[in-house]
Amino acid sequence: MAAPTLEQLLTELLEPQNPGIRRATARLKEALEEPRAGEELAALLRGADRPQVRQFSAVLLRRLLKRLRPELIQRLPTLLVEALEEEPDPPVRLSLVHLGAQLLPRAGPRIWAPLGRWVEEAAAGGDPRRKEGALQLLGVAVGVAPALVGVSRSPAHLLGLLRGGLRAGNSPGILQKGLRALGGVVGALPGGGPKSQIGDF
Template structure:
């Protein structure tokens, strides 16, 4: 009886490979690196990585899957690229780890640079909604700062709308985490908004 094809077990197989990559064993890492290279040559390999964004149990695996997808973005099948903005949003909705969330935001920004505004719209919609939820506002603003840091001028037209979300978080009564995320996002937004002819971006007074 033949072994199951990789296409039927892409995500679980990749999760095992990525787990080995995180082990402090150089021999195991070398073997896992070779297995990963072979796995990603399979048609279902990249799709398996996308599944891990929202399905892997360990945040380190989810983070690594996002990094690998970002690095291979131009090599991915077009149908997967078209689905990725929505997969990223689904993953962000579930994500609680800050490093994994940042890697997802970087992936979303790279999608914008690759395919234009249509690939950014799902992520921006999530950011707009999450920024109004006290449980998600810090994560949403962290995503703004990361995405602007990656995509820069490509987000200049969206800058005013994103700046509005920052102002909401800087209102009195906000928690410290959200305030820190808002100030970081503001720092990322300032360079793409300042030269628009209206002078430097005004920095709201933080709540006392």
């Protein structure tokens, strides 16, 4: 199923009064069985007009991770960085963040490299939206895969990234994401106590 057709199908499923919801659900189930379903969903992360469709695509990709082709898994971190750079909608960014974090247990910490570079640049930059997204991604990723702390440049480096998010004068959103990320990093350090439970936020 081509990406525009899949986008139309997801749009139909999002309509609350859609009388054809059962038929659309059955069509989606069939579409997700197709070999290129992952690639088409990945295209919608940035290409779909409606934010709800972009979010739906990220959620479906997360559910399909075990079935995605290895070459798509390798491309997903870069696609996610591009989507995070452009995405203005907070719920969609959260779904993108959780998709990125779930790549770690699926593909291993080495998959983190493009995402890690983006986190460093965004966390150190002056754009509040990017900074908040970077801290959110870091916190969720460490919560899902504590081993990320061990493959980063150093725990001290991670804590240095978080320091910028905890400065006075930051927005409440940045402070919240920074505190949650700090809890995840500290909990993943040797002797740091139980791993922080970082859920949807």
